[in-house]
Amino acid sequence: xEVNNIISSGLLELYxxxxxxxxxxxxxxxxxxQYPEVADELAAIEASLAMYAQxxxxxxxASVKEKLFERINEGDTAKVIPLSSSQESQxxxxxxxxAWKNVAAAAIVLLIGSTVFNIVQFNKSKAVNDELAQTxxxxxxxxxxxxxxxxEQRDINRYVETARNKYSQSVSxxxxxxxxxxAKIFWMKNTGDVFVDPxxxxxxxxxxxxxxxxxxxxxxxxxxIIINTEKGTxxxxxxxxxxxxxxxxAFAVSVEPKSATPAVTPTVVYAVGPI
Amino acid sequence: MQQRDQQVxxxxxDHYAPALNAVxxxxxxxxxxxxxxxxxxxxxxxxxxxxxxxxKGRLFTWMINLTRNxxxxxxxxxxxxxxxxxxxxxxAVSNVKDSSTGIEKFDAVGLTKHLSNLKPDQKTIIxxxxxxxxxxxxxxxxxxxxxxxxxxxxRSAILELRNYxx
Numbered sequence: 213x214e215v216n217n218i219i220s221s222g223l224l225e226l227y228x229x230x231x232x233x234x235x236x237x238x239x240x241x242x243x244x245x246q247y248p249e250v251a252d253e254l255a256a257i258e259a260s261l262a263m264y265a266q267x268x269x270x271x272x273x274a275s276v277k278e279k280l281f282e283r284i285n286e287g288d289t290a291k292v293i294p295l296s297s298s299q300e301s302q303x304x305x306x307x308x309x310x311a312w313k314n315v316a317a318a319a320i321v322l323l324i325g326s327t328v329f330n331i332v333q334f335n336k337s338k339a340v341n342d343e344l345a346q347t348x349x350x351x352x353x354x355x356x357x358x359x360x361x362x363x364e365q366r367d368i369n370r371y372v373e374t375a376r377n378k379y380s381q382s383v384s385x386x387x388x389x390x391x392x393x394x395a396k397i398f399w400m401k402n403t404g405d406v407f408v409d410p411x412x413x414x415x416x417x418x419x420x421x422x423x424x425x426x427x428x429x430x431x432x433x434x435x436x437i438i439i440n441t442e443k444g445t446x447x448x449x450x451x452x453x454x455x456x457x458x459x460x461x462a463f464a465v466s467v468e469p470k471s472a473t474p475a476v477t478p479t480v481v482y483a484v485g486p487i
Numbered sequence: 488m489q490q491r492d493q494q495v496x497x498x499x500x501d502h503y504a505p506a507l508n509a510v511x512x513x514x515x516x517x518x519x520x521x522x523x524x525x526x527x528x529x530x531x532x533x534x535x536x537x538x539x540x541x542x543k544g545r546l547f548t549w550m551i552n553l554t555r556n557x558x559x560x561x562x563x564x565x566x567x568x569x570x571x572x573x574x575x576x577x578x579a580v581s582n583v584k585d586s587s588t589g590i591e592k593f594d595a596v597g598l599t600k601h602l603s604n605l606k607p608d609q610k611t612i613i614x615x616x617x618x619x620x621x622x623x624x625x626x627x628x629x630x631x632x633x634x635x636x637x638x639x640x641x642r643s644a645i646l647e648l649r650n651y652x653x
Binding site: 261268 | 613
């Protein structure tokens with residue numbers, strides 16, 4: 213429905229005057245959320261009715277407020293308190309009438325102020341909430357950044373540790389068709405553990421993956437899928453260990469279709485590095 | 488309860504209690520009962536303040552709806568009917584039409600004078616809905632107008648009201 217049709221439909225007035233059915237009320241609430249112009253119109257209607265109510269105001273006895281606060285402080289949710297005797301309430305009116313008249317007059321004058329006050333309060337609490345949300349977001353972002361740095365530091369440490377290991381033998385695996393692409397293998401002679409630094413392997417299409425092979429007795433043995441080929445990271449990945457007794461003649465990297473399980477035989481050998 | 492909440496609540500009471508009291512008084516025509524219900528209404532407002540949803544309308548609308556419903560419930564309750572002289576009939580309406588019911592009006596911004604320019608039938612339809620808590624059906628019967636025109640009449644009455652308040 214067009215905004216103008218909504219505004220001229222009369223439903224907003226019914227809603228504001230408390231005449232709308234539940235369905236109509238739900239409809240109005242949805243429009244208000246959807247169209248700022250409708251929200252503004254409803255606010256203007258409500259404001260006029262509130263003004264009208266204030267113009268017809270009837271000051272209650274001062275004792276009402278006193279008893280109200282007594283009940284609230286007792287945590288009282290009971291329905292009705294005993295009726296006060298009219299004599300008593302009249303006495304109280306006589307006691308402090310001028311004070312209440314001033315308060316009442318001030319209340320009317322401040323009606324507009326109170327509306328503004330409400331809006332300001334809501335905006336304030338909204339601002340505080342926004343700020344809190346923002347701070348939380350920043351804290352989360354910082355935490356993530358810290359974790360990234362820690363991960364990176366751990367990778368660097370691991371890389372350095374692996375490369376400096378006195379039993380570590382590094383093997384360069386160079387691309388068969390592209391000499392500038394390479395991977396570095398760290399082969400631990402004492403344990404037979406294998407680490408790979410794939411950082412210089414070019415990125416593959418999403419449906420392909422690199423796999424590492426060891427050439428043992430002239431036959432390729434799969435050493436696992438190389439996970440991270442992202443450039444600029446110091447990532448060494450531990451691959452399948454062959455043990456120190458196995459004689460590895462060379463390492464090779466092949467390109468395989470994307471799969472969770474390593475290939476049995478290499479499809480396309482991309483790079484080879486003899487030991 | 489928080490001291491700060493009570494301060495805000497006290498502020499709310501000072502600003503809105505007279506208007507709400509007038510609404511209740513229109514319906515019950517008994518000053519003492521009106522003030523008792525006003526107190527009940529504010530206890531309810533205090534206890535249910537968390538359920539006020541500002542996206543559904545302004546605070547005063549929520550408060551007046553709550554107050555009106557509480558009053559209607561009381562008027563319809565058995566214990567009230569026993570001693571009651573009021574039903575949603577001509578008594579209430581003749582009272583609405585009669586502006587000199589002894590209600591002390593506060594008029595710091597000269598509103599009442601402006602509002603006296605409001606056409607009587609426009610004033611009545613607003614009063615029946617907003618102050619007396621009549622339903623559309625009750626208004627149509629009361630004013631002897633088709634149900635479908637309550638909406639349009641209400642709209643033109645409020646438009647007129649808004650004109651005076653500009």
